[in-house]
Amino acid sequence: MLKIENLHLSFGGIKALQGVNFEAREGEITGVIGPNGAGKTSLFNSISGFYTPDQGSVSFEGNDITGLSPDKRAELGLARTFQNIALFRGMTVLDNIKLGGHTRLKTGVWQALRYFGAARREELELRRDIEERVIDFLEIDHIRKYPITMLPYGLQKRVELGRALAMRPKVLLLDEPVAGMNREETADMARFILDVQDEFGTTVLLVEHDMHMVMDICSQIVVLNFGQQIASGTPAEVSRNDAVIEAYLGAAA
């Protein structure tokens, strides 16, 4: 579904990524882990189009998308969330989620200025869709009219997931979806991610430091350290891998 081949990325002398290779398989949850500074977010930024890799390619459903801009990748069905929540703070929850539907809608400027007619029909259709598919699903009906700034952190994360879901993505990139959450919120989020995979068949790629969650919900794990891919495989394989243990805990004396 989403294939990363021999990806290299550097900023001046810093080699952020050095030959990353893996495939996020359709309908599965793939985890990317690694110590701080391992290149996880650089990898995500390369996949979503903010960074152009020096070498290697990103392909989506068999097509090379390495040269596309972020908005074009979004149109193809690639959605993501950010580590430090990137919601639109001046808007309500509902408007934020509606923005997820942007690429599916067709209203042009003329229709928008008039509103009545095509634009209104499309808006109501969108509203129904996100109410039923996103707001109900993520259990955020009570806060739909709230401005983002009024919400606690955990709910903001959930709204950001909602915005990504409103895009009806084929691949969902989650950058640390449970960072800074307590155990209960983490469990909720993990449940939602599993529900998304189950209900919509979405392919999920996630970066996370919470090892319990990664080991529990991922079917495949890729481990990065200093930009290099040191291991990949099932949670059980990865957790027994010597290189991984060394990267996380240091070598045994």
Next chain:
Amino acid sequence: MINANLKASYGADERVLDNRYKQGFVYGMIVLLALFTMGANDYAILIASKMGLLLIAVVGINVLTGYTGLVSLGHGAFVAIGAYAVTIFNNVFTGTLPAGIMPFLSVPFAVALAAGIGIVVGLPSLRVKGLYLAVTTLSANFIVIFLIEQEVFAPWTGGMVGLTTNVPNILGWELDTKREMFGLIAVVGLATILMAQNLIRTRVGRAFIAIRDRDYSAEILGISLLRYKLTSFAISAAFCGLSGALFAFFYARILPEQFELNLSLELVAALIIGGMGRTMGPVFGVIIIVMVPEVIKITFGAITGDAAGMAQLRAPLQEIAFGLLLVVFLLKEPLGINQITDRLLRAANRWPFARG
């Protein structure tokens, strides 16, 4: 307490005037406006027309600065383009086109020209943001006024001495009084507010706000920054052009100096005072920005009793009061008058249970 907020359909929930109080307020205001047009004296009509003309342009600025977050200090240029384009179009085609349909061609021409030039002026916004963009748009204002004043174009633009404008003729109805013109301005003004409101409750306007709030996040949702930033520039320039066209209809003569930096700054100031990124912001803003100098003029006149020496002080005093007003606003109410009305509405909504 504001009740009757229960909705039974998404359609009802998506309405702008979603309760009876808002409907009552807006429809009541429209009725008052109609009565005002018929009954007010000439002076009041003149002041209100000034507001209306400014309002249409400020609604445009609001789309760009308030919703898309791109600051422009050069939108006076688009008002100039609108005013000149409509007058030149009229002068060129008088005789070849029937007078009654002229406004239906000249105004769209002026608006489209302003929008087109707006796109060109907006090109730097793809590279620069904030203050840097403000400076690049500033140059647009200077360039446009400079070109209008050039002798080469004087046969069309009139150069430094300006142009005599035409009385608009709508299907045989000549709007030769200020009162009739105000009627037209009021209708167009209401229409622009409605259009801006429609814009922000649909896909295009949401994309603008997304760009304002967090541009990289907008991109990730499939919003092309190139396309929407330029669209925003085009729409705001079009509204300013429309304001300019009506400006030319309203006044007997247009001069290049009327559209200089002063006007651009006034537009932005009105928006900041009223409330950026809010539908009613431009309305509150222009009321303040037009009324305050008038009020100062009247009170000052009453105090000094029209002494000849004091009249000289009046103009600088107006400027000082104006500047102070802006400073106080930026300090006390950074979100403008709209924030005050929001607070009052919230208090009314909670009354009698809680304050705040």
